[in-house]
Amino acid sequence: MVSKYTMLRVFLGSFFIQSAWSFEKMQGLGFAAAISPALREIYGDDEKAGNDAVKRHLVYYNAHPYMASPVIGAVMRLEEKARDGERTPPAPAEFKNKVMGPYGAIGDSFFWSGLRPLASCAGAAAAIFWGIWGPVIFLAVYNTFHLWMRWNGLKKGYTLGEGVVGYIKGLDLPAWSIRARYAASAMLGLLAASAAARIPVSAGRVHAAGWAVATVIVVSGAAFLLGIFFKKGVSIPAIIYAAAIPLIVYGAVSGF
Amino acid sequence: MTAEALYDAFKVSLAGGLLSLDRTAALQTMVSRPIVAAPVIGYILGNPSAGLIVGAMLELIFIGDAPVGRYIPVHETDLSVMVAAMTITIIDAMGLNSGVESGRRLIAAGVVAALPLSLVAMLPLSRVFHLADTFTRRANLRFFNSAQGAVENGVRISLTMENLKGLALFFTTNALALFLVSAPALFLSRLIFSRTGLHWRLLPAFAWCAVLGMAVALNAVYTDKRGALVFAASGIAAAIAFAFL
């Protein structure tokens, strides 16, 4: 068993897994740097074996940054088993190679496509009502899950070894990603309505409600059109230029 | 005026460089996202509320672009830092955030006037940030190779130190790119807008950016027809609440 102190060092190292991100090796150096304190401890006095272990892990690696934690944990356990001469488990380097692609997919789909948009929409909606608390809520919603995955993932990986695969599967993150997107849609509805009710032209409650409904309809229509444009390969900057420049010129010229 | 612009550019580049580290090199706690980065710049330049409006809007516009694999999206951190800095500088130059006239309404008017302009001006320049970023990601291979060389030869080195050299490079290139863009941008903003007063006439351009942000976000979280229904239902429920509460 590695010590609590080493576990903490690996945990902190996991926050720097992309510090030396490069096109060729991606998170390779970061992964090796994060796990090396554990490898040195696992192989203890056997300097050569420790060095070989570090060498094994100083290779191309890429997945979602948070999903490295369960992998690092599992690899630590597998390295221990390898040291003890157990033959049954998959070799650590091989295990790492097999899981990185799918774990990248699971992490990207939950954190980038599900949780972060939800936190963004919640934060932006909160900013309308409570100002500077908006960003605070954004960070709180997002990082609760983020930090949980980094810490809990590392611990579970170390406890379960290759069995962490079943654990991650059991979390059913892809399904939660879809749920998060429904929740984000709800937040956006609230956001659209409140943003409209806040613009200064609306006077009176019923008036504000009318603006709110109008905005919800306009945003739905715009989102539908955007879907068509994106499909045709039009980029977001292009859409911003196309509409904003004429409107700016109009605004500037109409003043004279 | 030049000294002020340079000092602001210096502060913005330093803070932006640090915030950007969170985007790739370290932590990934999302303080690099527009909704956090822009208000921080606002706080540094003495106008957090303007920063917050910029942040919320850019957060939505760049909601879906994620770093998957080797694909590197628009540098949303540097872009938000620059849009916030330029918006606030324009507001200052127009005299809306100082003296007897300052107030919430005026700041709002300033944001309306300055945000679309700043966004349109800064978007093409985000290419500079992209280049700095790409350069770093190429150069970082060097640290990997030197670490590998040491390990192969059985030399015991600190991988952590080699790894952190990448982080230092990320910071340096990014902060330099930010300074390169922000120094002239902030100076010109002060120069051009010191005698202008563009108030509510730019509301349509501002409203367009807001609608676009929400539409991009809706498009990004779209799953199926049920998602669209959830959006509409929640919006209309909120509208009814506004009417009666």
Next chain:
Amino acid sequence: MIILVRVDDRLLHGQIICAWVPFMKADSLLVASDEAAGDSLVSEIIGSCGYKGLNVYVKSIDDAVGRLRGDGPAKERTILIVGDLKDALRIYDMGIRFTSINLGNIHHEDGRRITPYLIVNREDEEILRRFRRMGVSIDVRDVPASPPAEYIPMMEEGRR
């Protein structure tokens, strides 16, 4: 129905789930790889990327072709993922027709570098030439949002 054929040596990962699936409105992913299908750990992990609304299948090349021939539900909008060009050609030669092939990730150590994610060796170039002759267009893109890179085949002999 096959809506996209993707060559990716990392098989299933974030670019496919987060970018291609929503872009193509896919509701099924078919990973055709003898190696992955023969490894229970790999098929379990790849399988766990699915959710309600996205079915993920990991099959050997033969089983995948069987499924595509009509054993599987024909209505599913399927993204077919193969690990390398050899497998893509094998599937094509077994009678599964497609008009375009997306090159996502190919890293062959000693190959020619076209983009950071696409390094092709002589054998790959030969297969790509064959695909071209058969009228299959070649789409070099890691994610839908990135600008498509042009694939220019290497000169027939000599000149690199």
